[in-house]
Amino acid sequence: xxxxxxxxxxxxxxxxxxxxxxxxxxxxxxxxxxxxxxxxxxxxxxxxxxxxxxxxxxxxxxxxxxxxxxxxxxxxxxxxxxxxxxx
Amino acid sequence: xxxxxxxxxxxxxxxxxxxxxxxxxxxxxxxxxxxxxxxxxxxxxxxxxxxxxxxxxxxxxxxxxxxxxxxxxxxxxxxxxxxxxxxxxxxxxxxxxxxxxxxxxxxxxxxxxxxxxxxxxxxxxxxxxxxxxxxxxxxxxxxxxxxxxxxxxxxxxxxxxxxxxxxxxxxxxxxxxxxxxxxxxxx
Numbered sequence: 001x002x003x004x005x006x007x008x009x010x011x012x013x014x015x016x017x018x019x020x021x022x023x024x025x026x027x028x029x030x031x032x033x034x035x036x037x038x039x040x041x042x043x044x045x046x047x048x049x050x051x052x053x054x055x056x057x058x059x060x061x062x063x064x065x066x067x068x069x070x071x072x073x074x075x076x077x078x079x080x081x082x083x084x085x086x087x
Numbered sequence: 088x089x090x091x092x093x094x095x096x097x098x099x100x101x102x103x104x105x106x107x108x109x110x111x112x113x114x115x116x117x118x119x120x121x122x123x124x125x126x127x128x129x130x131x132x133x134x135x136x137x138x139x140x141x142x143x144x145x146x147x148x149x150x151x152x153x154x155x156x157x158x159x160x161x162x163x164x165x166x167x168x169x170x171x172x173x174x175x176x177x178x179x180x181x182x183x184x185x186x187x188x189x190x191x192x193x194x195x196x197x198x199x200x201x202x203x204x205x206x207x208x209x210x211x212x213x214x215x216x217x218x219x220x221x222x223x224x225x226x227x228x229x230x231x232x233x234x235x236x237x238x239x240x241x242x243x244x245x246x247x248x249x250x251x252x253x254x255x256x257x258x259x260x261x262x263x264x265x266x267x268x269x270x271x272x273x274x
Contacts, residue, residue, distance in 0.1 A: 038175040041226070047226065051234065054235075055224075058194040
């Protein structure tokens with residue numbers, strides 16, 4: 001692993017498209033800014049681990065509500081799904 | 088070339104599944120994950136099977152692993168507002184041209200001991216392109232969403248629930264196959 005020392009305001013460049021900026025350093029954490037093309041996904045690792053764990057929990061449920069829709073969906077609420085495509 | 092495409096479209100696949108028994112489907116009906124369900128990178132091809140007529144639940148049955156199935160739903164069917172932005176890399180991966188090209192589903196976790204406490208993962212929805220049938224699990228790192236959104240807000244819903252018994256009977260496989268075409272027409 002490459003280890004670098006940086007001060008607030010200093011940057012690290014990764015390749016031609018990605019820059020990390022040290023915004024703030026506090027006793028309990030570091031605030032980073034990341035400049036990267038929008039095509040590059042950026043995640044907090046623990047979120048990916050949580051979703052991986054939840055996916056595992058969501059497999060092969062052995063029971064499933066059968067008649068749930070009858071009481072609940074007589075009058076399905078008209079909630080519109082709107083997607084925004086960012087280009 | 089047309090002939091080749093046609094023969095591919097009519098190609099059948101037979102899958103042995105734990106829940107539905109033997110399923111036969113058109114290869115062209117398969118949903119293919121170009122961004123995998125996290126932790127299930129080995130399973131990229133799935134069938135969508137509607138649970139029952141008018142049910143808010145769909146089965147996502149793997150054809151690469153017959154024992155693997157998920158339950159999907161759409162939060163809007165439970166009155167849960169859900170507006171999201173599809174990340175650019177997923178737009179590319181799914182070849183999305185218009186917002187209307189896709190349907191958004193969420194994976195449902197159903198606790199064995201308290202099924203009414205079922206939750207949907209709104210931070211990791213499954214996006215399916217209705218025409219190309221390409222799919223992706225996308226990750227929404229936003230405080231607006233929760234990984235465990237309860238589908239039932241009120242305790243009174245419990246009284247309305249009836250539960251399927253665990254063992255699918257012989258008819259279910261047949262029903263499931265009929266349901267495939269219905270699900271496909273909806274997606």
